[in-house]
Structures are given as C-alpha cells and as structure tokens.
Amino acid sequence: MEINFEHRHAAHCENGVIRNLLNFYGVKLSEPMILGLGSGIFFSHMPFYKMQGMPLTSFRPFHGRILKRVTKTLGIEVQEYKFKDPDKAMEKLDEILFKQIPVGLRVGVYRLAYFPKEYRIHFNGHNLCVIGKEGDEYIISDPIGMNKNRLSATDLKKVRYAKGTNSPKGHMYYIKSMEHYRPITAEMIEKATLKTCSDMLDIPLPMFGAKGIAYLAGRVRKWEKLYGKTDAALNLAQVIRMLEEIGTGGAGFRFMYAAFLQEAGEFLKRPEWNELSMELSQVGDLWRDFSYNAARFFKQREGALSYNDLANKLDVISARETDVFLRLKNSIERGK
Amino acid sequence: MKVNEVPQEDGFYQPDSTVLLRDRNFALDENGKFTEVPSAGWGPKNDAIKFTWKNRMEEAEEIRRQVIAGKSSPLAYHMIKLQMTPPILSGYTGISKRKIKKFCKPKHFASIGQGELDSLADAFGISVEELTSID
The missing domain is CATH 3.90.70.10 (Cysteine proteinases)
Known part of the structure; x- marks a missing residue:
C-alpha cells in the first residue's frame, strides 16, 4: 500500500x-x-543548555513551533x-x-x-x-x-x-x-513577520535574537581561557555545524528567510522587502565567510584568524541583522 | 550566495544509496531571484564534522589504551567511540546510570549478565562480541 x-x-x-x-x-x-x-528564523546561544556536552547555538526556534504556527494561521x-x-x-x-x-x-x-x-x-x-x-x-x-x-x-x-x-x-x-482552511493573506504574512521581528529584536535577555550574536561574540573571545585550546575549537566546530547542518538552506536559514522576503515582497507589493531580502542575503554571505575562516582556524592553516577576529565578524553580523529586522518591522508598522 | 557558488563537496558515505541525502541552498540567479539548488555539501561544514569526529576517536584511542592497561572496561571505550553517555544509554537499556558507570570499570564489567550485555549491544547497534572486545 x-x-x-x-x-x-x-x-x-x-x-x-x-x-x-x-x-x-x-x-x-x-x-x-x-x-x-512559521516565523522559523531565530538566534540563540545558551551556555547553560548543553547538547553533546557543548553550549547550544541555534538558528531556529524549538522544533514543532513551525508546524503549530503555520497550521494555526491557515486554520488547518x-x-x-x-x-x-x-x-x-x-x-x-x-x-x-x-x-x-x-x-x-x-x-x-x-x-x-x-x-x-x-x-x-x-x-x-x-x-x-x-x-x-x-x-x-x-x-x-x-x-x-x-x-x-x-x-x-x-x-x-x-x-x-x-x-x-x-x-x-x-x-x-x-x-x-481542512474544513476551516483559509488561503494565505497579506495580513497573515505581516503578522508572522512581526512575530519574527519581535523574536529577533525584543527578547530582553542577551543570548536571544540578533543581539545574541554579539553575545556569542563575547563568549567566543573567552573560549580559550574558559575551555582550553581543544575544547574551544570543538565549540567553534559546533557553531559551524549548527549553521550549516543539513536543513538550514545555508547560513542558518538566513538565505531561506531572504528568499521568503523576496517572495512575500512580491505578494504584498512592497519593493522595499526585496532590498531587505538582498541585505539579508549579504548577511548570509557574512555568516559563510565566518564559517570559512573558522574552519581554517581549527584546521590550523597558516594565517588563520584569532578568536578575537572571528568574534569581530560576529559583531558585524549582529549589527547588520538588527538593522535588517528593525527596518522590516518599521516597514510593516508604517504600512498600517 | 549566487547559483554558481552553491558548493558540491560531498563529505560522507551514505549507507542507503536510494535516498540520496542532500542540502538545499537558496541562491541568487543572474536576475537577482532566489533559486533552490540541491547541494552535496560544503567543505567548512565537512571539516567541522570531521574535526569533531577525529577528536572523539582520539579520546576513544586513549580509553582503549586504558582498557589494555586494565584501568577501564570495553564498555567505556564503546561509549566514547559511539558518542554515548551514561544517561542516554540508561534510557535505551533500562540499566541504571550508576550501574553503567560501574560497568565501565574492568572488575565489574566481568559481572555483567547476558541479558544486560544483549541490551547494551542492541542500544549501540553492535554485536555482543564487538561490545566485549576493543578491536
């Protein structure tokens, strides 16, 4: 069967x-x-929540969230x-x-x-x-x-x-x-996008959202002192795994969310969203640049960057993501 | 990322050739539109996984030496090698964490019952012969 x-x-x-x-x-x-x-893009770095003995870095909300949000929105x-x-x-x-x-x-x-x-x-x-x-x-x-x-x-x-x-x-x-199914509307997209912006901008704890990336940067600077050389490198490897693990579409969902912004921008007739999409895509490229350099680092290639240099890259990413999601939020609120 | 930059760097052996696991990247085409492109993998990610794996194997090798020196049991070796922890192994087998830690010592390893050996081997996905040796 x-x-x-x-x-x-x-x-x-x-x-x-x-x-x-x-x-x-x-x-x-x-x-x-x-x-x-499903508001499926996020960032968190939780030194107290361990996976495989290492602090968990995550680029999406807990599993099951997307299913619940999407089906609830569509009345399924x-x-x-x-x-x-x-x-x-x-x-x-x-x-x-x-x-x-x-x-x-x-x-x-x-x-x-x-x-x-x-x-x-x-x-x-x-x-x-x-x-x-x-x-x-x-x-x-x-x-x-x-x-x-x-x-x-x-x-x-x-x-x-x-x-x-x-x-x-x-x-x-x-x-x-499917009895109460409602086809997708502009309002649904805007509401879900506002939820995403709120996840990325408004959680009043340092380890969550776009500012969480800067928090990770702060941790990265201390890793060698805290964990020693080998474990610091293992932690770095873990971050890359989570960024690029099968399923993220590259750079921890940043490219996939950029694709969403492009598609949604056309649906909503908001050309500004395509600009934001291109900027988020560039942020994705910055994440990839981070991974590329981090991999050189733990392979101990010559001329590899220090933890401090890698952390500086994360600080830039944090600022760029904050800017993108802030402008996205403003564009919806202005539209009302 | 542009379409022609989507990496195709396959890093790992897939046990089932029908399923063909792939990443899927969202990349920009020449008109600035996002396109979906399957990807076989990417070097830096493969390197990260291999680095973690290599480290584990070195740890396991250290435990192996301890087993030979009579300071540790084969169970301790397989736990490290197969990325297992006492709490998770306890979840799979129903054997208490305390007992599992005890079995990591050579003198207690010899006292494991056949039933317990079977369920430990099953949790690891290896045979009892493999579990009791360190080859």
Whole structure:
C-alpha cells in the first residue's frame, strides 16, 4: 500500500514535511513561505543548555513551533499523538496510514539507518513522513532525501523511541481536517513577520535574537581561557555545524528567510522587502565567510584568524541583522 | 550566495544509496531571484564534522589504551567511540546510570549478565562480541 503522495526535496525537514503534507491536501506553498509563516528564523546561544556536552547555538526556534504556527494561521486542524508503549505507537501509525492519510513522525537520528555515521548524533528533532507500507517495510518520504526510501518496522520503531534530550516518544502528527482552511493573506504574512521581528529584536535577555550574536561574540573571545585550546575549537566546530547542518538552506536559514522576503515582497507589493531580502542575503554571505575562516582556524592553516577576529565578524553580523529586522518591522508598522 | 557558488563537496558515505541525502541552498540567479539548488555539501561544514569526529576517536584511542592497561572496561571505550553517555544509554537499556558507570570499570564489567550485555549491544547497534572486545 502506498499513498499517492508527491515526494519533494526540501532544505529543512520540518518545513519540508509541512509543505509536502499541505501539498497533498492541495495547498501549494513554497518552503521559504512555510519558514516565513512559521516565523522559523531565530538566534540563540545558551551556555547553560548543553547538547553533546557543548553550549547550544541555534538558528531556529524549538522544533514543532513551525508546524503549530503555520497550521494555526491557515486554520488547518492537526492531530498529534505520543505513546508510552512503542507497540501502540506502531499500531496507531498503521491505523491512520491505512486510511490513506500520510503521517508525519518526529524521530531521533542516532539510529537512523540511512544517515551517514558522522551525522548520527543524539538529535531528536528530525521529521519525516510515512506514506505507505509493504510487508514489514514502511515507505518513507524524508524531505532531506532526493528520493523516497524504505525502513523496516524494527528500524522505524528504534528511531521513534530514540532516547536523550527531547525524546520523541513515538510522536506522530497528521492533518485531521481542512474544513476551516483559509488561503494565505497579506495580513497573515505581516503578522508572522512581526512575530519574527519581535523574536529577533525584543527578547530582553542577551543570548536571544540578533543581539545574541554579539553575545556569542563575547563568549567566543573567552573560549580559550574558559575551555582550553581543544575544547574551544570543538565549540567553534559546533557553531559551524549548527549553521550549516543539513536543513538550514545555508547560513542558518538566513538565505531561506531572504528568499521568503523576496517572495512575500512580491505578494504584498512592497519593493522595499526585496532590498531587505538582498541585505539579508549579504548577511548570509557574512555568516559563510565566518564559517570559512573558522574552519581554517581549527584546521590550523597558516594565517588563520584569532578568536578575537572571528568574534569581530560576529559583531558585524549582529549589527547588520538588527538593522535588517528593525527596518522590516518599521516597514510593516508604517504600512498600517 | 549566487547559483554558481552553491558548493558540491560531498563529505560522507551514505549507507542507503536510494535516498540520496542532500542540502538545499537558496541562491541568487543572474536576475537577482532566489533559486533552490540541491547541494552535496560544503567543505567548512565537512571539516567541522570531521574535526569533531577525529577528536572523539582520539579520546576513544586513549580509553582503549586504558582498557589494555586494565584501568577501564570495553564498555567505556564503546561509549566514547559511539558518542554515548551514561544517561542516554540508561534510557535505551533500562540499566541504571550508576550501574553503567560501574560497568565501565574492568572488575565489574566481568559481572555483567547476558541479558544486560544483549541490551547494551542492541542500544549501540553492535554485536555482543564487538561490545566485549576493543578491536
């Protein structure tokens, strides 16, 4: 049994699953639009919140946020489940699947059979879609894969019950009803964009939003003293991983959000947004320049920059992002 | 980023050739419009991952020497090598964290029951033979 489901590759797993599910129900939205509507761009650096023993740097909100925001905005009803008992979780999956309903799953990647071993960390926020079952095998539409693939029931159960931070506990979700669906409007886009600006500008703690990048810069300057040479380099490697991990579309979603601003600017007939889009794209280039130089640093190439130089780059990025999101916010508020 | 700048630097072996995991970059075409381009990977990111991985392997090598010297158990070695921590391993196996830490010492490692060995090996995705050796 395989549902007639169009598998499409996406940059980010959560956006991709949402876009492909919406597409199945006849709602055509681009991945950047999903990111924009879901206010899916962010920055945080939390020295007290550790992942793999290192401070967490993140370029997006916590997982699940985008799904909730997008479906709520569009008036789409989503049903979610979690289960204590893995067998019940698999039974429920089959029950929904055999009603010809594609099901989204949150899984851990540590034991995900088709991932390269270097990518198998204890990350429990990966999303994929189950779209069929043949014998003991599930047909999977993983948005970061170019093609559909298959996983045995045993392997699927393993990743649905991955352990560690934010364990998925069999988390599954599907679209229950399109009855109250509202097509996208200018107002929805503006509201979501204001939410993004507020996330990036208004959180009164130093480690969040555009100013959080300057906070990271301050930490980077102290790393060698705090952690020693090797661990400081490992921390730097971690930041690059989060920036460029499969799913960000490059430079921690900055390019993808710039693509959203361009598309939304056309929809709203606001040419100014295209300028902001180009500026955010340049900020993306600055992030890439940071990664490039950081990689030279821990490969100990000659002429590599110091932590202080890298931190200076982050300070520039912080100021540029603050400026872009401030102007974006002003452009909406002026328009009212 | 421009379309012709989208990197195609594949860094890692993919166990399932059908799925073909790819990044997807948003890059500007010659008219200043964003276009989506699949990307095989990017050098600096691959380097970051390899650096972290290499560091782990060096740590594991150090533990391996300790196992040979009789100061540590194979479990401790596999935990480092396979990026496992006592709390997460405890989550997978139901064996308490305290017991797992105890099993990292050679004299207690010998006392692990067969059932516990099986569930530890299963959590790591390796065989019991691999778990009890350090090759």
